[in-house]
Amino acid sequence: QVQLVESGGGLVQAGGSMRLACVASGLRFDTASLGWFRQTPGKEREFVAGITWLERLGRGPDYADNVEGRFTISRDNAKNTVYLQMDSLNPTDTAVYYCAASRKIVAKVTSDFSSWGQGTQVTVSS
Numbered sequence: 001q002v003q004l005v006e007s008g009g010g011l012v013q014a015g016g017s018m019r020l021a022c023v024a025s026g027l028r029f030d031t032a033s034l035g036w037f038r039q040t041p042g043k044e045r046e047f048v049a050g051i052t053w054l055e056r057l058g059r060g061p062d063y064a065d066n067v068e069g070r071f072t073i074s075r076d077n078a079k080n081t082v083y084l085q086m087d088s089l090n091p092t093d094t095a096v097y098y099c100a101a102s103r104k105i106v107a108k109v110t111s112d113f114s115s116w117g118q119g120t121q122v123t124v125s126s
Helices: 053-057
Strands: 003-007 010-013 018-025 033-039 046-051 071-076 081-086 095-102 120-125
Touching: 003 095, 018 033, 018 095, 018 120, 033 071, 033 081, 046 071, 046 081, 081 095
Parallel strands: 010 120
Antiparallel strands: 003 018, 018 081, 033 046, 033 095, 071 081, 095 120
16 A cells, blocks of 8 residues: 655745655655645645656656746655755745655656645745
């Protein structure tokens, strides 16, 4: 059974930084594509960033336009962990953030992902 457990959420002031972590178990982590999504009440879950297992062969991560240049996704296969470093945060980044795992080589939409974490709340105050 695949389990994804996020951590690192909380409250931060606008302009600040935060790093989320997601530890995975029950899957072949080094051949999984991983992603971060976020969701606010009344809205659909949206893609934030994704990293393929081809990353070690030079295939770079994918980012949503509204986080490109501010957020960085990375993975540590030895620790079965994917990270999301978030810098220059603003109140519009407030959401519940979810990590997800996929067997697809490249995964960028919710339907590509088969396993999800429980989510962690990120709140950015103005």
